[in-house]
Amino acid sequence: MPEIPEMEVYKRQLSQTIMHKKIVEVIVNREKAINIPTAEFKELVNEQLIVFVSRRGKHIIITLGNGYYLVGHLMLGGRIYLAQPGEKLKTSGSVIFTFRDESKLFFINLRLGWLHLYTETEMDRAFAGLGPEPLGPFFTEELLSTKLAQKRGAIKPLLTDQEFIAGIGNCYSDEILFEAKIKPDRKAKELNSDEVKRLFFAIPSVLKEAINNGGYMEKPFSLGDNWTGGHNEHLQVYDREGQPCYRCSGLVQLITLSGKKSYYCPSCQK
Ligand SMILES: [Zn+2]
Known part of the structure; x- marks a missing residue:
């Protein structure tokens, strides 16, 4: 299961590649991986800009232009892949976002993992029980x-x-x-x-x-x-x-x- 280093590597690569890109299509192949009805998920995520990418513990956090947060936990076997425009993948992906430039962000094999859409309050609640970040300033x-x-x-x-x-x-x-x-x-x-x-x-x-x-x-x-x-x-x-x-x-x-x-x-x- 990915831990801080793996999620931090994802975070840095996502920050360099998807920032300020606009999502123009959302595909959900595994409804169990998301936390709200698919139609609502698509409506809130589609047409949004990516404004920030961050990490908390083993979670990746993608901030959308409308103030919602995509929070992902890959658990065992999950991974993230960014496909170039026109690049064909052998996997169908659990959740896929297509950007306006036709690159696609795949969340793959979220069998145990998940990708939830949260408001700030919901995200705070989800993270309330987490201990300190060992790379953060409060870890003394x-x-x-x-x-x-x-x-x-x-x-x-x-x-x-x-x-x-x-x-x-x-x-x-x-x-x-x-x-x-x-x-x-x-x-x-x-x-x-x-x-x-x-x-x-x-x-x-x-x-x-x-x-x-x-x-x-x-x-x-x-x-x-x-x-x-x-x-x-x-x-x-x-x-x-x-x-x-x-x-x-x-x-x-x-x-x-x-x-x-x-x-x-x-x-x-x-
Ligand atoms: Zn030894």
Whole structure:
């Protein structure tokens, strides 16, 4: 499932490509992916300009000229693709927007994912339970330390809890704990101040490096996109069970914590 780096890579590419474009056709092939009747959705979205693209946690937010927000969550298997004018795709797409220049924005395979149309109030309500943005100005070492001290349970599943911190999932929680040299089954409230400090610095450092490398999504955003997916070969422990740790050559292990798969290096992480 895409996490902050993947959604940030989408956000930046969307910002460079669809801003100020006018939507001239809306196709909804999967009505379950949207939150209001298709006819109403089309009426509110069609003929609108894209005025801004942003992100909150794992959500992409596309602001329309009429003040409505298209808020997307890709969940497992969903992706976004921008087709050039005349470009043919093998997929039909769950929701498709055609722009006046005949380029098309595809939201593909929203089986579990969704694309909702919200007013500002509805969006605020939808995001009300989300924790702080780990790349934002309000995420401080003090905040992290206070939140950790209030929590029971292991650090790994906690990092993927969207109410604790927004936008981190299974992959980057493992990568962050490797960078911070903390074992995933350590109790959150028992981390000492050095470990909390390492964790605090590891979170933005791992996420930013992954963004710079293009995240781990395998499929590109558009023709000629050589950025998306570049982080796959830089993952240190995630999905590397039984393979040698790049730091110590010991073998990466897999354990399950609260139903979450967790990859780690037993010798690098304490
Ligand atoms: Zn190691």
